[in-house]
Amino acid sequence: MPDLPSTLPTSGWAAPGAGALLEISLGAIAANYDMLNARTGSAICAAVVKADAYGLGARQVAPVLEQAGANVFFVAHLEEGVRLRAHVSPRARILVLHGPMPGTPRDFTGHDLCPVLNSMEQIADWRAHARRAGSPLPAAIQVDTGMSRFGLSLVDVETLAADPALLAGIGTRLVMSHLACADTPTSPANAMQRARLLDMAARLPEAPLALSASSGIFLGPDYHFDLVRPGAALYGLTPDAARPNPLHPTVRLRARIVQVRTIGAGDGVGYGLTWRASGPRRIATLGIGYADGFLRHGADGGCAWLGEYRLPILGRISMDSTTIDVSDVPDAVLDATTHVDMIGPRHSVDDVARCAGTIGYEVLTALGSRFHRAYLPQAA
Template sequence: MPDLSFFLPGSGWAASGAGAMLEINLDAIAANYRLLNTRTDNAICAAVVKADAYGLGAHRVAPILEQAGANTFFVAHLEEGVRLRSYIAPTAHIFVLHGPMPGTQAEFTRHDLLPVLNSMEQVAGWHAHAGKTGNPLPAALQVDTGMSRFGLSDADVATLEANPDLLDGIDTKLVMSHLACADTPTNPANAMQRDHLRAMAARLPAAPLALSASSGIFLGPDYHFDLVRPGAALYGLAPNDDASNPLRPTVRLGARIVQRRTINAGDGVGYGLTWRAAGPRRIATLGIGYADGFLRHGADGEGCAWLGDYRLPILGRISMDSTTIDVSDVPENVLAQATHVDMIGPRRSVDDVARSAGTIGYEVLTALGSRFHRAYLTQVA
């Protein structure tokens, strides 16, 4: 008999009327942070909570990470940093990866946020702002070691080395970069970027160094430097495909069974009638669709739901608010008791869903929408 106790009576699921429920295990997130922290030697283990903690709710996730030992956080945008400041201790450090947009420098100091300066324009803006305040202001410098995305170029670093006054008033707290291929441990680009960071940092003011995010941590101590900044790994995503995932899953997504019916040979299912029954089948319609962030691509191939140990293939196209599955293999007495099926759960991870959709777990997590009833599990007071 499958476990039908997922949606606990106290969760509010039954009364919510929501078509699906997202269970977020805060204790698992904290355990993942502690595991990552043990792997980073003497490096500070920060926590990335951008994109609303990868869609799981920074207002609940960040305090749990803080209780687990995190004191340094990274977000992408100024607005995320402002919100995060109200969730965590005033002594916590918050870095904003995209740095200060023109005219926003005062907001950073008002909310005690640390900008990551990615360009000469941002360096000049922060330099000017520090001059107005009359005090040195903290910031990180990001350098581009080969990803061609964010960061100061070699030419920019040469300019700063030749003109150190351009950094007057900037208290460099961190020199950082980002690995492009960390999820492929054997890729030679990893070592090239590591060495490039060392060379670029030697031409800048002395400061702690940071290179690795989640996957980079698993490349070993030579990539840890002084600070690591895991994001996806906190939320249970596999750091690479070369080894089993040592991280705990942190989410479970269950969809409500809204309707069941029996169809006959030749009957089509869903928009475009792209799937047709070869014989009589029992099917169920679920209250979850692409408007909830459950990805449409690839769902009618490898896509499935689970009820205990019963695999339930997705039939046809996912609709905006609904998904149809084949429940023919489930005994009727079991199905009669079921109120939901797992879309993400013990038998199907976030990474599994991503592979079926031809994407990555990051996209699956951050796409999960706001219509779910959410339940946060924790034993931490």
């Protein structure tokens, strides 16, 4: 992303009353898709846009991904699929990871959504819906290869293999599973899950196979199978924390300085007065807090940036505000038009996550609606 100025003219910003500006680079998202697609060879590169495209806006992001070449999308819930259908072409396939809940099969067919069947109960429900429809209906089948989260057990798969009528009327378009330790390439669990997928799929109707999400793509061709489904990698999160991130950052979060003051030795900052100055300090209060999704736990070791200046967070993050140390910054650049980077070129989403003791997924999906959002277009 281009290094934008830290001082924004109020008249040039569409929402001068907002406390922070979240810039989302659609061009970077498209470039990440292109890179991931190139790594996966003949496998279809789908796109995961659940949780409103990881908090960045599925309405804006999905059409860009489709233009980049994605024609298979994954969401978590039925309602997400229904909303997404309005923003992609009729040719796009949308798979719903949580499958059909009781009473919802008609909504799937009504909105041209494909369920991922995770249990024998969902299989029975979809089979009954196909019987009522009078024609086979497509579905993906998920098998549990060791994560103990979603999917059919080996006993379930053996039951289906012994009685093929249990899948009557179900057109199996994909057999899939999910890696638990893909972000740890040396984990033996990866090869174990791969072997289990092959074993379980051999007992089910022949269909394309899928195992890898973002980090799994970087395990190599043996894990690509027929389809991969990147999510976090599309939005710039690192697939392997032990190696340099090959992906483009997609967001920049800049918070407005609301007030600047000088405090003296012994003065405390924030709720609980958990930080106290050892001497005179110049501090700034920002219009961003945990109600905006900037995690409260991010205060410990967290910081903002203004150009080359690292600005440590002082004390606890409040609901609507965060306090930083600006003692080293020239006073001339500190006023109500100054914005500091909370996420930016020197402090990535993954860096923020480490300070908060969490993962980049949570940081992205937590980003709130109070920011003014600016979508940077794709390059011409």
